[in-house]
Amino acid sequence: xxxxxxxxxxxxxxxxxxxxxxxxxxxxxxxxxxxxxxxxxxxxxxxxxxxxxxxxxxxxxxxxxxxxxxxxxxxxxxxxxxxxxxxxxxxxxxxxxxxxxxxxxxxxxxxxxxxxxxxxxxxxxxxxxxxxxxxxxxxxxxxxxxxxxxxxxxxxxxxxxxxxxxxxxxxxxxxxxxxxxxxxxxxxxxxx
Amino acid sequence: xxxxxxxxxxxxxxxxxxxxxxxxxxxxxxxxxxxxxxxxxxxxxxxxxxxxxxxxxxxxxxxxxxxxxxxxxxxxxxxxxxxxxxxxxxxxxxxxxxxxxxxxxxxxxxxxxxxxxxxxxxxxxxxxxxxxxxxxxxxxxxxxxxxxxxxxxxxxxxxxxxxxxxxxxxxxxxxxxxxxxxxxxxxxxxxx
DNA sequence: AGACGCTTGTGAAAAGCTTCACAAGAAAGT
DNA sequence: ACTTTCTTGTGAAGCTTTTCACAAGCGTCT
Ligand SMILES: NC(=O)c1ccc[n+]([C@@H]2O[C@H](COP(=O)([O-])OP(=O)(O)OC[C@H]3O[C@@H](n4cnc5c(N)ncnc54)[C@H](O)[C@@H]3O)[C@@H](O)[C@H]2O)c1
Ligand SMILES: NC(=O)c1ccc[n+]([C@@H]2O[C@H](COP(=O)([O-])OP(=O)(O)OC[C@H]3O[C@@H](n4cnc5c(N)ncnc54)[C@H](O)[C@@H]3O)[C@@H](O)[C@H]2O)c1
Numbered sequence: 001x002x003x004x005x006x007x008x009x010x011x012x013x014x015x016x017x018x019x020x021x022x023x024x025x026x027x028x029x030x031x032x033x034x035x036x037x038x039x040x041x042x043x044x045x046x047x048x049x050x051x052x053x054x055x056x057x058x059x060x061x062x063x064x065x066x067x068x069x070x071x072x073x074x075x076x077x078x079x080x081x082x083x084x085x086x087x088x089x090x091x092x093x094x095x096x097x098x099x100x101x102x103x104x105x106x107x108x109x110x111x112x113x114x115x116x117x118x119x120x121x122x123x124x125x126x127x128x129x130x131x132x133x134x135x136x137x138x139x140x141x142x143x144x145x146x147x148x149x150x151x152x153x154x155x156x157x158x159x160x161x162x163x164x165x166x167x168x169x170x171x172x173x174x175x176x177x178x179x180x181x182x183x184x185x186x187x188x189x190x191x192x
Numbered sequence: 193x194x195x196x197x198x199x200x201x202x203x204x205x206x207x208x209x210x211x212x213x214x215x216x217x218x219x220x221x222x223x224x225x226x227x228x229x230x231x232x233x234x235x236x237x238x239x240x241x242x243x244x245x246x247x248x249x250x251x252x253x254x255x256x257x258x259x260x261x262x263x264x265x266x267x268x269x270x271x272x273x274x275x276x277x278x279x280x281x282x283x284x285x286x287x288x289x290x291x292x293x294x295x296x297x298x299x300x301x302x303x304x305x306x307x308x309x310x311x312x313x314x315x316x317x318x319x320x321x322x323x324x325x326x327x328x329x330x331x332x333x334x335x336x337x338x339x340x341x342x343x344x345x346x347x348x349x350x351x352x353x354x355x356x357x358x359x360x361x362x363x364x365x366x367x368x369x370x371x372x373x374x375x376x377x378x379x380x381x382x383x384x
Numbered sequence: 385a386g387a388c389g390c391t392t393g394t395g396a397a398a399a400g401c402t403t404c405a406c407a408a409g410a411a412a413g414t
Numbered sequence: 415a416c417t418t419t420c421t422t423g424t425g426a427a428g429c430t431t432t433t434c435a436c437a438a439g440c441g442t443c444t
Contacts, residue, residue: 014421023353026421027403034423042422043410059372060379067371074270079367081266084351088368129374153374155367159276161215169377171370175271175347176280178363179259180251182321182345185361187252206391218391219433226393234392235440388443398433409422414415 014045064089066125068151070142071133072097072105072112075157079131080107093125098138118142119149132156143170206237256281258317260343262334263325264289264297264304267349271323272299285317290330310334311341324348335362 015029022029033040036058040046056062067090069076079085080092095107098115105112113121121127130146132139132154139158146154147164154170156162162170207221214221225232228250232238248254259282261268271277272284287299290307297304305313313319322338324331324346331350338346339356346362348354354362 016421025403027405028401030421030423031402038423040422041410042408043412043420045421058376058379060375061372065371065375074273078266078270082367084368085371088372090368090371128378129371152378155370155374161213167381169374171373173365173367173370175274175365176276176282178347178365179257179277179282179321180253180280181363182347182361183252183257184250186320186344187250189359208391217433219435220431222392223394223432230393232392233440234438235390235442237391386444388441390440390442392437392439394436394438396434396436398431400429400431402427402429404425404427406424407422410420411418412420413418 011048012041012045013048013051015040017045061089064091065129066091066093066127067129067131068093068118068121068125068127068146069095069131069133070097070115070118070146071135071138071157072099072102072107073133076131076133077107079133080110090129092131093127094121096121098134115142118145122146122149122151127151129153129155132158132162134158136160203240204233204237205240205243207232209237253281256283257321258283258285258319259321259323260285260310260313260317260319260338261287261323261325262289262307262310262338263327263330263349264291264294264299265325268323268325269299271325272302282321284323285319286313288313290326307334310337314338314341314343319343321345321347324350324354326350328352 015026015033018029019026030040033046036054039050039054067085069080069092072080072095076095076097080095085092092110094113095110096113096115096118097103102112103114122130128151130151132143134142136158139156139160140162143154143156143162143164147168151168153168154162154164156170156172159174159176161172164170207218207225210221211218222232225238228246231242231246259277261272261284264272264287268287268289272287277284284302286305287302288305288307288310289295294304295306314322320343322343324334326334328350331348331352332354335346335348335354335356339360343360345360346354346356348362348364351366351368353364356362
């Protein structure tokens with residue numbers, strides 16, 4: 001988005017402009033940014049270059065995150081080939097699966113590794129994140145093993161609530177719930 | 193989740209129990225449920241059966257929703273084979289794609305239809321929801337066409353903000369953002 | 385029937401978040 | 415140098431959500 005503004009020839013951007021694009025208000029943008037220091041110029045706005053740098057640092061995007069994909073099934077393969085992860089700094093350094101038929105299969109540059117190697121791969125490759133794309137029944141165990149091996153965050157596709165220590169963030173992707181959210185909004189609109 | 197409680201032999205469940213499982217507080221659960229009427233029994237809790245029925249109605253899950261999948265690519269094929277959608281009342285009644293090489297391909301019971309038929313399929317099959325699994329560049333146009341043909345809600349996988357009328361709910365699935373949320377939380381924990 | 389143990393439903397208080405409003409600062413023109 | 419025009423940063427006000435606290439209700443045991 002900031003790139004678009006630069007392409008339009010802007011070197012600075014006001015909270016008002018950011019708000020319009022981000023479906024929010026100018027005051028909100030300023031409050032949010034002020035939490036991370038004050039780097040806007042009064043009367044002018046924010047330097048797009050500086051804003052990009054700051055956001056990169058604030059969001060922790062100023063480095064490449066090493067990710068291990070656990071579960072080489074349907075959703076796993078779609079995710080593996082999703083180019084945006086790499087583009088945005090998430091490097092899938094390994095894929096593991098428990099199915100002997102899949103182990104050894106070549107996916108692009110990577111070979112599917114056996115699930116038993118999960119801990120050693122996390123340590124050797126210094127992976128910080130895992131993507132959990134295994135059946136719900138396996139999710140809790142695999143998550144625990146990952147955390148014990150040193151993983152710092154989990155993106156969970158299994159439709160279960162995973163229990164891990166408080167300081168390990170977990171983001172859940174529950175597509176059924178997203179559809180249910182749509183159903184709810186549609187239903188509510190009809191019966192107020 | 194309510195099924196689990198039933199399997200454990202519970203016919204009623206207290207707000208306290210619900211809260212523990214749902215990572216929230218008992219007061220919160222009661223407030224939420226009280227918005228839809230008061231159907232708990234004091235001293236006892238909520239009847240699991242009744243709660244299930246009520247939630248089904250509240251969430252609009254008491255009917256089957258007809259969904260059309262737009263884009264038979266990597267993520268589209270993973271979603272199509274995801275059994276939980278059907279199980280939870282979301283029936284994928286058609287798949288469309290613009291790629292001539294894919295049109296006509298058989299996916300289970302369905303045949304991939306040409307993208308031009310989108311409007312007529314929505315009308316004929318009375319589809320209420322679409323899942324947008326097309327490249328970002330095509331998403332806005334396809335969304336507009338869907339809404340004009342009568343779709344009431346959109347689950348959008350393309351990494352763009354879609355503009356549709358206010359009364360059409362859109363749920364966005366942005367996996368890169370989920371990873372960035374993890375990165376942010378991890379980074380923030382390190383540098384307070 | 386009455387006492388007791390639990391749990392809901394709901395005002396009221398607290399906390400959190402958003403919007404308002406404006407002094408203060410930065411550039412550009414006069 | 416002064417005025418005008420923008421726009422930030424931030425207390426204060428306003429609003430929403432969450433938590434607290436407790437009377438009222440239900441079932442059970444004696
Ligand atoms: N397919 C989808 O569109 C979709 C969408 C949302 C969520 N999900 C969820 O994602 C998970 C995977 O779904 P899927 O459709 O890819 O299923 P899948 O059966 O195609 O793939 C699961 C893979 O995990 C592997 N696996 C099982 N146990 C393992 C373990 N202990 N360690 C490592 N690998 C193991 C299996 O061998 C298999 O290859 C499920 O929990 C599902 O509910 C899937
Ligand atoms: N692969 C993933 O894991 C993943 C994850 C999140 C989001 N996404 C997003 O989902 C979308 C699809 O991703 P993908 O990996 O499946 O891509 P893909 O290229 O594999 O599939 C896209 C499909 O859409 C079809 N298509 C293109 N234009 C169309 C149109 N106008 N009407 C109908 N069909 C059309 C193409 O023929 C293709 O089959 C992209 O926007 C992507 O950013 C993908």
